[in-house]
Amino acid sequence: MPLITLPDGNSIDFPNKVTGLEVAEKISKSLSKQALIMSIDGELKDLFSIIEKDCSIKIFTSRDQEGLDAIRHDTTHIMAMAVQKIFPGTKLAIGPAIKDGFYYDFYREDPFTPKDLEKIEIAMKEIVEKDEITRREVWERDKTKDHYSKLGEKYKVELVDMIPEGNEVSIYYHGKWYDLCRGPHLLSTGKIGKHFKLTKVAGAYWRGDSNNEMLQRIYGTCWPSQKELDDYLKRIEEAEKRDHRKLGKEMDLFHFREESPGSVFWHEKGWKLFQKLVAYMRDRQNKAGYKEVNTPEILDRALWEKSGHWEKYGEHMYTSKTPDEKIFAIKPMNCPGHVQVFNQGLKSYRDLPLRISEFGKVHRYEPSGALHGLLRVRAFTQDDAHIFCTEDQITEECLIVTNLILDIYKDLGFENVILKYSDRPDLRVGDDNVWDKAEKALLDAVKASKLEYTINKGEGAFYGPKIEFVLRDAIGRDWQCGTLQVDLNLPGRLEASFVDSDGTKKVPVMLHRALFGSLERFIGILIENYAGKFPFWIAPLQVVVIPISEEFDAYAKEVNEKINNVGMNSEVDLKNHNLNYKIREHSLSKIPLLLICGKKEVDSNSVTIRRLDTNKQENMELNLFLKKFSALNKAPSN
RNA sequence: GCCCUUGUAGCUCAGCUGGUAGAGCAAUUGAUUUGUAAUCAAUAGGUCCGCGGUUCGACUCCGUGCGGGGGCACCA
Numbered sequence: 001m002p003l004i005t006l007p008d009g010n011s012i013d014f015p016n017k018v019t020g021l022e023v024a025e026k027i028s029k030s031l032s033k034q035a036l037i038m039s040i041d042g043e044l045k046d047l048f049s050i051i052e053k054d055c056s057i058k059i060f061t062s063r064d065q066e067g068l069d070a071i072r073h074d075t076t077h078i079m080a081m082a083v084q085k086i087f088p089g090t091k092l093a094i095g096p097a098i099k100d101g102f103y104y105d106f107y108r109e110d111p112f113t114p115k116d117l118e119k120i121e122i123a124m125k126e127i128v129e130k131d132e133i134t135r136r137e138v139w140e141r142d143k144t145k146d147h148y149s150k151l152g153e154k155y156k157v158e159l160v161d162m163i164p165e166g167n168e169v170s171i172y173y174h175g176k177w178y179d180l181c182r183g184p185h186l187l188s189t190g191k192i193g194k195h196f197k198l199t200k201v202a203g204a205y206w207r208g209d210s211n212n213e214m215l216q217r218i219y220g221t222c223w224p225s226q227k228e229l230d231d232y233l234k235r236i237e238e239a240e241k242r243d244h245r246k247l248g249k250e251m252d253l254f255h256f257r258e259e260s261p262g263s264v265f266w267h268e269k270g271w272k273l274f275q276k277l278v279a280y281m282r283d284r285q286n287k288a289g290y291k292e293v294n295t296p297e298i299l300d301r302a303l304w305e306k307s308g309h310w311e312k313y314g315e316h317m318y319t320s321k322t323p324d325e326k327i328f329a330i331k332p333m334n335c336p337g338h339v340q341v342f343n344q345g346l347k348s349y350r351d352l353p354l355r356i357s358e359f360g361k362v363h364r365y366e367p368s369g370a371l372h373g374l375l376r377v378r379a380f381t382q383d384d385a386h387i388f389c390t391e392d393q394i395t396e397e398c399l400i401v402t403n404l405i406l407d408i409y410k411d412l413g414f415e416n417v418i419l420k421y422s423d424r425p426d427l428r429v430g431d432d433n434v435w436d437k438a439e440k441a442l443l444d445a446v447k448a449s450k451l452e453y454t455i456n457k458g459e460g461a462f463y464g465p466k467i468e469f470v471l472r473d474a475i476g477r478d479w480q481c482g483t484l485q486v487d488l489n490l491p492g493r494l495e496a497s498f499v500d501s502d503g504t505k506k507v508p509v510m511l512h513r514a515l516f517g518s519l520e521r522f523i524g525i526l527i528e529n530y531a532g533k534f535p536f537w538i539a540p541l542q543v544v545v546i547p548i549s550e551e552f553d554a555y556a557k558e559v560n561e562k563i564n565n566v567g568m569n570s571e572v573d574l575k576n577h578n579l580n581y582k583i584r585e586h587s588l589s590k591i592p593l594l595l596i597c598g599k600k601e602v603d604s605n606s607v608t609i610r611r612l613d614t615n616k617q618e619n620m621e622l623n624l625f626l627k628k629f630s631a632l633n634k635a636p637s638n
Numbered sequence: 639g640c641c642c643u644u645g646u647a648g649c650u651c652a653g654c655u656g657g658u659a660g661a662g663c664a665a666u667u668g669a670u671u672u673g674u675a676a677u678c679a680a681u682a683g684g685u686c687c688g689c690g691g692u693u694c695g696a697c698u699c700c701g702u703g704c705g706g707g708g709g710c711a712c713c714a
Contacts, residue, residue, distance in 0.1 A: 103709095111642060200707030203641025210711040214641050217709070245707095249649080257686080258705045313714055333714060367639050367712055368705095376713075461714075485714095496695085512714095549671040577677085584675035598673060610674060617674070 005056035021187070024059050034061040037184045044070075046136060046184040062224035072097035074186045075124075075196050075222040078105045081177040082123035083218070086116075092179065093155040093206060093215050100232060101221035105204055107155065112216055118200040120218070122358065124196070131190030132175030136183060138168045144180065155206065156180050183292040195229040196222035239475060244527035245373040245493040251532055251541070251589055254374070262371045262378030264520055272382075272540035273526075274519060274571065278359055280538075280635055281383050281408070282517065288404055290357040290385055295337030297361065301327040307336045307493060318363045334360035335487075335512060338386040339494040342508075345403045347498040352508060353393050357385035361517070365489055374524030381519040387511040388496070397511055398445035398467075398484060405469055405482045405515045406449065411635045413528065413535065416472035418452045420480070422459035422564070429463055430488035439465045445484075463489035469515075473529040479527070486510075506622040532590045533612060537633050543570035545607075548579060548598035555599045559622060561609060566630045576616045587612060595627070 004023055005011040012026060020040075024032040024047070036388045038045050039058045044066065051057070060067035076095035079102075080164055083090050088109060095104030106112075112120075139147075141160060141389040148156040159180060163169055172190050186192065198220040206212040223229040240246075253270030256263070266274060282292065285536060296477050298320060309317070309332065318330040331337065338356045347354070361381045372585045387397050407419055424435050429465035442465050446453050459545050460466055469482035487510040491497075497505045516522035525532070536542060546554035553574050573582050579596070586594055595607040600619075607625055620628070 112641090200708060201642060204710045205640075208711075210640070216641075219709080261705065303705090309714070316714085322678085335714090369639065369641095369710080370712060371706095463714095546674095548673055551671075578670090578672045579674060580672085581676055582674090587675060594674085596673070600673085608673085613680080617672065624684075 002051050003054040004051065005054075005140070007056075007058050010306070014051075017050050017052040019104070019179055020057065020059065023051070023057055027059070031061070032060060035059045035623075036186055044184050046134070047136070047187055048136070048217060049184075056109040068224070069097040070184060070186060070358050071192050071224065072102040072222050074189070074192045075220065076102035077172070077174060077179055077181070077185070078124050078127050078189055078192065079120060079198070079218060079220060080104045080106075080118045080179060081127055083173060084177070086119055086123055089152055091219060094159070095179075097178055100546045101219060103204075103217050103219045105206070105215040105217045107213070107215050110301050112201045112218060114201075117201065117218065120195075121198050125175075125194060127189050128192060128194055129189045129190070130175070132177075133173075133188050135173040136185075137171045137173065137178075139171050141169050143270045144169050144171070148180070192222060192432075195224065195226050196220055197229065197233075210280055217619065235475075239477075239528075240527045242475070242531045243373075244375075244524040245330070247527050247532040248374070253527075256373075257618075260379075261368065262366060262376075264374065264377060264379070269540040273534070273538060276538050276540070277379075277516065277519060277523070278383075282359075284404065284408060285355075285357050285383075288400070290355040292357045292359075293338070294358055295334060295339050295341065295360065296331070298328045298330055301329055301338055301346065303340075304329050306373075307490060309333065309336070313364075316365045318365055330363045331360070332362050332364045334358050334382065334384045335361065335386055335490055335510070336494060338384075339490060339496050339510070342386075342388050342491075342496050343424065343494070347388075347508075349390060349498055349500045349506075352498060353387050353389035353397055355385055355387045359384070360384050374520045374527075377518070377520050380521065383519060384512075384514050385518045386499075387513065388491070388508040390500075390506070391434065391509055391513065394441035394486060394509055394511070395437060395444055398441050399448055401484050401511070401513050405449075405484075405513075407637060408515055409469070409471055409482075411637050412530065412538075414471040414473070418454070418470045418472065418478065419446050419449060420454050420456055420468040420470060421446050421465070422456040422461075422468070423465050425458045425460050425462060428460075434488050435465070438488065442467055442484070442486060461485060461487075463487050470592060471524065471525075474531075476526075479525045481522060482515045483513065485512040506627055534590070534592070536592050536629075537635060539590075539592050541571060541589075541591055542568050542633070543573040543593045544582075544591050544597065545570060545594060545595045545597060546579065546582045546586075547572075547574065548596065550574075552597050552599070553604060555602045559595060559597060561624070562622070562626060563629075566626050568629060568633050585612065595625075 001015065002017065003011055003013050003116065006027070020038040021032060021035065024035040034592065035047055037060050038047055040055050053390060060070065061069060062068055066228065073096065076097065080092055080095055083106060091107040093105035093107065095102065145157050145160050148160070160169060170181065170183055171178050172183055198218055200219045201212045202217045202219065204217040206215055221229070223232060250265050251269065252264045253273065254264050257265060285292070285448065291493060301319070303311065304317070312333060317332050320328050320330060322328065341356055342354065359381055363379045366376060366378050371378070389397050406417060423439050446467055446502060450517045462487035466483060468480050468483035470478050470480045472478050491510045492507045496508055498508050545556045545560045547553050551585050556572045560570050565571035573586070590612060592612050594610040596610060603608055606619050606621045609620060
């Protein structure tokens with residue numbers, strides 16, 4: 001006699017036990033058609049599950065994330081079914097729904113080829129056609145393990161062992177094929193529709209552990225309608241168009257080459273962009289009380305041993321051997337150098353907080369597979385700084401850093417920032433009461449920002465808690481850039497100290513912080529965020545002056561020179577091409593302003609402005625142009 | 639680092655099952671002197687990623703190294 005409460009608060013009394021589907025039918029015909037899975041008292045269940053007791057129910061359709069996930073989870077089962085049909089003997093590992101799709105990990109000697117994916121897709125469509133009925137069985141643990149060992153499905157055996165004691169071991173059948181699975185699943189294989197696509201094959205370690213064997217992972221995507229599938233594919237395509245590696249080449253910003261994998265060869269325009277960002281950051285930091293320094297790129301191995309980096313990160317460090325056999329390391333971080341600067345001369349509490357900054361180029365030997373354009377390189381420049389302060393100053397310094405970082409992101413067009421706060425890990429150095437203080441200081445700064453944040457328990461560095469600043473770009477992707485970390489370890493290790501007001505020597509607290517993080521990476525993100533169409537003030541080439549014909553070359557040159565003289569970056573295009581050609585060429589290379597010069601302009605000492613992505617023409621007296629646009633040639637907050 | 643995939647002119651790419659390479663754009667030269675997204679023509683341009691092997695003969699097949707791409711692992 002279950003009394004079933006619906007999400008709207010209404011309830012229905014059923015005379016006998018019912019299935020979820022029957023409840024949906026009772027609510028409405030259309031809901032029963034769209035229903036995919038349900039939750040009973042918050043727990044996800046199959047629609048065919050039988051309800052005997054009073055409960056609250058929620059029915060999910062493809063409009064709910066739960067429903068979408070269920071569709072994708074079913075699709076991956078259907079893929080596995082197809083794979084085992086075409087390639088008998090393929091072993092199954094795991095196959096979850098993920099963001100925008102699903103995957104399944106398989107073990108099989110031979111690799112899956114793109115052609116195989118096509119075959120699998122066809123077989124999947126047949127399974128959907130057949131509309132095989134889903135059935136759930138609960139098996140006894142040992143019987144399940146026994147069953148799967150006999151089949152040689154060793155991953156499934158391991159998976160049974162991972163199911164917590166007390167939980168049911170459930171097997172889902174889709175027709176005759178079955179899989180060990182937590183569920184829930186849709187009523188039949190026809191329910192997923194036909195808007196799916198297998199996208200790629202990739203290697204993946206069993207249980208995500210690189211000590212384990214590598215499995216073959218097939219990724220796919222699945223959507224409730226053709227339109228949503230098309231939209232998704234379109235989104236991927238749009239993201240590809242913004243790819244900074246593609247734009248970097250097209251816009252002549254930088255290149256990479258074999259002789260130095262993971263290191264950037266900056267071209268004139270890319271380097272201009274780089275320098276503009278550095279100049280901007282330098283200005284902001286000078287105003288915020290930072291003291292810029294420069295420390296050696298190559299430092300004796302002994303220092304890295306003392307700092308602890310040698311032991312912990314030695315295998316990712318570049319080293320160099322001198323002719324007399326001394327080992328030096330190429331710095332992977334700037335902090336030890338900054339502590340050494342701090343250590344010069346006796347420091348008093350009156351010197352604190354001391355904010356030491358450096359645009360430090362560091363090298364890290366990243367695994368080859370990790371390299372990715374500008375986003376993951378082996379040589380990069382950090383806008384790094386270390387703030388030496390007393391324990392009492394942590395809170396305020398963290399607040400200042402947080403405000404500075406948010407302000408800077410805003411200037412560069414990122415208003416949407418999320419914070420990730422990570423507190424003490426199990427393995428750590430330092431006293432707990434100092435951790436208490438440090439954690440509170442950081443968390444206060446996080447809260448004061450009034451931004452969305454996540455707390456990552458136990459994810460902090462071994463030497464202190466941290467905040468990571470994640471910005472969301474124009475097409476909704478998240479990028480982790482800035483970081484603020486409290487270091488309770490290094491100052492002590494490298495014997496940093498200051499004389500406190502009571503005359504005793506104390507070890508300062510050190511805050512590590514980077515706002516852009518890596519300049520290289522940040523530029524990659526900027527390129528993708530703006531799709532190469534930079535705001536005027538950071539565009540590496542801001543203006544191209546185009547004479548209508550040779551007759552006006554002299555005037556165009558004069559205009560160009562005047563623009564450069566007031567500090568904007570301008571070029572003049574004197575090539576023997578017609579106006580249409582030049583407009584097309586410079587528009588495609590995303591120059592913010594094109595200035596057209598012909599008879600009219602010469603006569604009136606003016607220029608005709610064509611802005612990127614418009615075809616409007618705006619005539620302006622040259623001196624007014626110079627005045628107006630040099631005023632725009634700086635950061636918004638300036 | 640691991641799995642899959644890929645490497646042809648400055649760029650984008652074509653080149654069937656082995657007979658030493660081709661297009662478009664860019665470049666150069668000439669003609670044209672152009673008013674808001676490609677003017678016309680000619681010319682030049684390649685150790686087909688490196689090294690080894692199979693073969694009468696390799697850009698094509700095999701092995702290996704390096705680089706790129708997609709994932710996994712890693713990311714102080």
